[in-house]
Amino acid sequence: MDKVLNLDHQARGIIKPDGKITFVKNALPGEIIEYKIIKETKKYNLGQLTNIIQKSPHRVASMCPYFPKCGGCSLHHMAYLDTLDYKKEKVQDILLRYANIKPKINVIANPIYLNYRNKITLQIKDKKIGYFAENTHDIIEITNCLVAKDSINAIIPDLKKLKINSGSITIRSNYNDEIMLIINTSQKFELDFKELSSKHKLVGVILNNKLIYNEDKFIENINGKLFQVSYNSFFQVNNYINEKLFEFIASNVTNKVIVDMFCGVGTLGIIASFKAKKVYGIENNYHAILNALVNKKMNKRSNIEFLLGDANDLISKIKDNIDTIIIDPPRAGLSQKGINAILNIKPQEIIYISCDAMSLARDLKRLKNIYNITQVHIADMFSFSYHVESICVLKKQ
Numbered sequence: 446m447d448k449v450l451n452l453d454h455q456a457r458g459i460i461k462p463d464g465k466i467t468f469v470k471n472a473l474p475g476e477i478i479e480y481k482i483i484k485e486t487k488k489y490n491l492g493q494l495t496n497i498i499q500k501s502p503h504r505v506a507s508m509c510p511y512f513p514k515c516g517g518c519s520l521h522h523m524a525y526l527d528t529l530d531y532k533k534e535k536v537q538d539i540l541l542r543y544a545n546i547k548p549k550i551n552v553i554a555n556p557i558y559l560n561y562r563n564k565i566t567l568q569i570k571d572k573k574i575g576y577f578a579e580n581t582h583d584i585i586e587i588t589n590c591l592v593a594k595d596s597i598n599a600i601i602p603d604l605k606k607l608k609i610n611s612g613s614i615t616i617r618s619n620y621n622d623e624i625m626l627i628i629n630t631s632q633k634f635e636l637d638f639k640e641l642s643s644k645h646k647l648v649g650v651i652l653n654n655k656l657i658y659n660e661d662k663f664i665e666n667i668n669g670k671l672f673q674v675s676y677n678s679f680f681q682v683n684n685y686i687n688e689k690l691f692e693f694i695a696s697n698v699t700n701k702v703i704v705d706m707f708c709g710v711g712t713l714g715i716i717a718s719f720k721a722k723k724v725y726g727i728e729n730n731y732h733a734i735l736n737a738l739v740n741k742k743m744n745k746r747s748n749i750e751f752l753l754g755d756a757n758d759l760i761s762k763i764k765d766n767i768d769t770i771i772i773d774p775p776r777a778g779l780s781q782k783g784i785n786a787i788l789n790i791k792p793q794e795i796i797y798i799s800c801d802a803m804s805l806a807r808d809l810k811r812l813k814n815i816y817n818i819t820q821v822h823i824a825d826m827f828s829f830s831y832h833v834e835s836i837c838v839l840k841k842q
């Protein structure tokens with residue numbers, strides 16, 4: 446029996462029996478809990494909650510029947526507004542600890558905090574379809590995911606009929622509830638495309654990276670702007686928060702030369718190009734760059750150019766005088782080469798959008814000698830998971 450001291454960056458309760466740190470999922474600060482140790486390492490233990498002796502007044506009954514066993518979400522035991530407080534404190538703590546900065550943080554909430562995800566990946570093992578259980582590769586079978594769009598949930602029962610033994614299925618759905626299925630399995634199985642497309646707006650099916658039905662891409666619509674997205678191109682999972690990112694970019698860029706590093710299918714760069722003099726988008730996924738070129742045409746932009754390759758390298762090859770750099774990297778953040786290139790270019794302004802506060806803090810620490818961090822926002826892109834999107838504006842000193 447121990448008292449939970451705090452939450453860690455993965456929203457696990459922290460206890461310190463005999464001084465050794467132990468992380469327990471689904472435990473809240475102040476609670477007195479019983480737990481069993483499920484993993485021991487030199488530095489820490491993982492515990493599994495078995496009983497709550499004294500409950501936190503902040504605990505709520507989970508709306509999701511698979512929580513906390515399912516490894517997908519980590520905050521269903523908290524009221525939505527409390528999850529935002531947790532995320533704000535987490536980013537505050539990481540920025541202070543790893544970048545030694547203490548900015549004021551504004552929170553952009555997600556009013557559609559259930560059924561918002563436009564993409565989920567389900568695992569299949571022994572004909573069971575679901576998510577991996579926390580810390581294991583055991584499958585928690587699901588028939589409905591509380592954070593996935595309704596159009597995604599509607600197709601799950603039909604996927605169970607496919608009788609695939611092992612593999613994975615990614616389901617993507619756009620603003621119009623159209624569906625793309627991306628199946629990975631070494632097994633043969635029967636798919637009745639006619640039946641499936643009579644019940645769902647099935648746009649395409651991709652098996653082991655090969656198109657087997659109709660289209661391998663669909664169109665997304667954010668704030669009235671259309672974007673082609675291939676099955677293997679990145680697109681933000683939450684269309685409402687993506688709208689907010691678009692609005693942020695639109696109101697924070699000016700008539701300048703802008704580089705959109707890590708541009709994906711060209712979204713943020715294209716939005717910036719409505720105000721900017723010239724935009725360069727850099728992306729290393731060939732399929733996403735092909736989408737971006739289509740999206741440039743579809744949105745009637747002539748002042749944006751896309752470059753295929755490593756953004757950390759290619760940014761140095763741009764001959765124009767760059768005023769603003771938008772950085773929206775994968776979780777790993779910028780490479781040392783990328784940071785050096787940016788410090789060499791010294792743009793007037795940087796807009797850094799990050800899905801990983803740790804790599805963001807590391808990169809801000811390297812940039813803060815030359816830049817003042819003038820705005821920090823967090824946007825609840827991944828409601829009920831411990832992940833959070835951060836948006837920072839940096840101005841040259």
Ligand SMILES: C[S@@+](CC[C@H](N)C(=O)[O-])C[C@H]1O[C@@H](n2cnc3c(N)ncnc32)[C@H](O)[C@@H]1O
Nearest residue numbers: 679707708709728729730754755756773774775
């Ligand atoms: C977080 S996404 C952002 C995409 C886009 N800004 C958006 O909002 O849709 C990061 C993108 O960076 C791309 N990427 C990853 N590593 C890269 C690299 N070294 N150079 C260029 N692009 C990279 C990924 O393919 C992905 O499209």
